[in-house]
Amino acid sequence: MNRKSSARSGPYKVMLVDDSSVIRGLLSRWLGADPAIEIVASVGNGQVALNSLERTDPEIVVLDIEMPVMDGLTALPLILKAKPDVQVLMSSTLTAKNAKVSLQAMSLGAADYIPKPTTNREVITSRSFQTEIIEKVKNLAASKRKLLGYRPFKEETDAKSAPEQDVAKPAPVSKPKTLVTRKASLTAPRIIGVGSSTGGPQALLKFLNGIKDGLNLPVVITQHMPSSFTKILAGHLSKATGLDCIEAEDKTLLENGKVYIAPGDHHMVIKNDGGNRYLRLNQDPPENFCRPAVDPMFRSISDEFGSGSLCVILTGMGQDGLKGSKYVVDNGGTIVAQDQETSVVWGMPGAVSEAGICHAILPLDEIGGKIQRLVKGR
Incomplete structure (x- = not known):
């Protein structure tokens, strides 16, 4: 061998x-x-x-x-x-x-x-x-x-029970099961929410470059990262995409065309005050062992924007975002996920894909174009 x-x-x-x-x-x-x-x-x-x-x-x-x-x-x-x-x-x-x-x-x-x-x-x-x-x-x-x-x-399999020359061979590649996809919401998206973890920084860069032309919606992102990293990530994304990407602060007003990153160790959710939507940060208990977590952000997006919610799950370990994505879909919103081949770890996008709640499951370099078409109603 x-x-x-x-x-x-x-x-x-x-x-x-x-x-x-x-x-x-x-x-x-x-x-x-x-x-x-x-x-x-x-x-x-x-x-x-x-x-x-x-x-x-x-x-x-x-x-x-x-x-x-x-x-x-x-x-x-x-x-x-x-x-x-x-x-x-x-x-x-x-x-x-x-x-x-x-x-x-x-x-x-x-x-x-x-x-x-x-x-x-x-x-x-x-x-x-x-x-x-x-x-x-x-x-x-x-x-x-x-x-x-x-x-x-x-x-x-137990190596002792198999011939040595067979143990090292690739596993038989089974035919991938067909993943159920859903129709997109007929309501025009009014916000884009993104969840990511392992492999996320590079995936976010490609994703944002894919949607930046003519971007006129707010984008809110939860990336699993410690507090000393998220501000650096926001600056890195701003420089690399030309978008206005900022680490969110408590009571930040949502503005179209801007990108908001959840700060490390804080959940980020959306609240409404007299028609003005803004971001609130909290240190409620971790969800899915994560803080920030995708689930509370997705739930708040759905509560405020309903069928106008468009959410994306990128590469990441675990299942954070699954419950929040189900909540989004139950309220008429749309979920798009990264495919297995382009994910560093297909934990988070795999969980929502296999739950049958995605409108589309796509390679990373195709997600931006899909989001733009959904935003433009095509």
Whole structure:
């Protein structure tokens, strides 16, 4: 069995790249304790990672940003050039500088980022960081295997009961089930709501570039991100699209043609005061383990705009947005979702697609055009 084939069977193969031996040790213990994960390399800088790629053949590389010899941002494109199918998860501390670098890394091809606590002591005691990195590694690896035609780990048959040459073969590709789609609302859209998570920053960029010409509706976005990242994301999107994208503040008045990003650690909802619609921020309990969450935003959109609600679910892990999307459709609104092939993780869009509540399930580069046609009544 060659190394390339073996990387597509059994546990997900992970390489850790971090200059802190303490962090590498912790991640090795946490990730290695999960039966779905195998640590194939643990190295201290980007150059060593590059030198180890062919020998270890990882599916996921957890890549620190700040390292000696070769930092993460320098190593990233070289890793992707050497192994185009590898998923790179950037690991960065919660600083404005690293938020900018993380967004830059995703524009260069990183699949996602994991915000880690600032100090080793905080990393050691952070249960949420431990849970998040395990979930992200497994979801990214499973999604990539599915796209390549291989079974995710949980679907693997017992290797002992199958001939060795068969274990590494791609899983039989079953005919995809037909997903039910619904007619769009006959009411002209009056707002565009967007939910996204893993892989979202780059998806949002493409989506907004696809709808920006003649945009005359407000756009509200919930992207799962920590508070130190969302303002940076808004600035990044503004610069890259030419749209007026801002991190929302409490009691911000909704204006046509503007894009509002929910700030990290706050749900964003729409309220009405004498006909004036504005944004309210709150720190109500997380929904779907998320704050900000898509569901409360979608519910508030539907309450205020009814059948004039047009909502989009982009790439993301989990099922946030499913209940809110059902609420939108029950009130006459329209849902559009990103397809599996172009999603970094088809969790969120997959959930609404398989629920049969979408008007359309499309590749990312076709969603903007579809939204424009719906807005123009075509």
